[in-house]
Amino acid sequence: MTLLRTCLAALLGVMLGANALAQNAGSNTMLDTLFAKLQTATDPVAIQSLETAIWEQWVMVPEGPPRELMLRGIAEMQQHQLKQSVDTFSKLIEIAPELSEAWNKRATAYWLLGNFPASLSDICETVKREPRHFGAYSGLGMIRAEMGEHSRAVAAFELAKKYNPHIVGIDGEIERLKAMGGDTPADPLGCSQRTAGR
Template identity: 40%
Template sequence: MGRRLLSILVIFGLLGWAAPSFARQDDPKLDELFTELAETEDPTKAKMIEGSIWKIWLTSGSDTVDFLMLQGISYMSRGEFAKALSIFTTVIKVDPEFSEGWNKRATVLFLVGEYDSSIEDIGRTLELEPRHFGALSGLGQIYDIRDSEAGALSAYEKAVDINPHMKGVKARLEQLQIERDKKNI
């Protein structure tokens, strides 16, 4: 109990010293990376560009927020969703302009079936970073689960327009388009 209280005090002490960070979705390098991503036909190069985009998105500019993000991602990857949700909520409180904090919380909310809350966080992610193909893909998945063909098609189309190298999203989009077209015959 004492160790846990000490950990909480240390985290909140660090948070008190942390100034709001530079929101990395505003990094000017992203414009060039998105242009390259859309133009390349080389799958290997596309993966490298996508990785560079994710690296920028995941870096807040604050050591505290970056530490919390890594901790939240670790909890999420181990299926400890309540802990991950708590950490990402803290990230959002510390730096509400950091789009990836919202996106990661949206992901956890999706994983626990809280789709309405996930959609809200995806909306905030997209307000801060309209080119967030990961958030758009997640939004498409939620609409897909809810059998909202129009919503899924719209989200997947936007995601693929931004990042045409997402094979799974592209395949699902094509499948939905075929199903839609069959209905309209």
């Protein structure tokens, strides 16, 4: 788990450093292209660039209050002002509930605060809006693993790998959790959406 945690911590750094000022036009088409390239990329520099570009697309928000709130919430997280960031992302969710990354950022803040139930709830909202969100699935897998829900952790990590096959250490973690056994629940992610992202 240590290697995977290290990789996810690095992923968190990429997520927080992504350029929230990018333009919103054509983001869905751009995301489709980036995900297609990520599947076949082999060069480590290209892979890192593609991951960063995907995060940049996810943090795109419209001009005005939504953008201001996203930028403020990211800055608060970077400064470890986690409770303030939860409040900020909550305001963003109120005015723009369709933004998957608003939910994911708040889920991350809750996770860092140790509030697993709130984080899980927000992760589920994230993947409803962006079924390819490998960062959200990775976080979901970590939380499920820490809660001893091995089968659900495997399901989440497998989805993270499906959309980003380059997450270092994820194969070993999947195998480790599979070896611990457990029945696959009817709702593999625990999000009341059996087919989310699958």
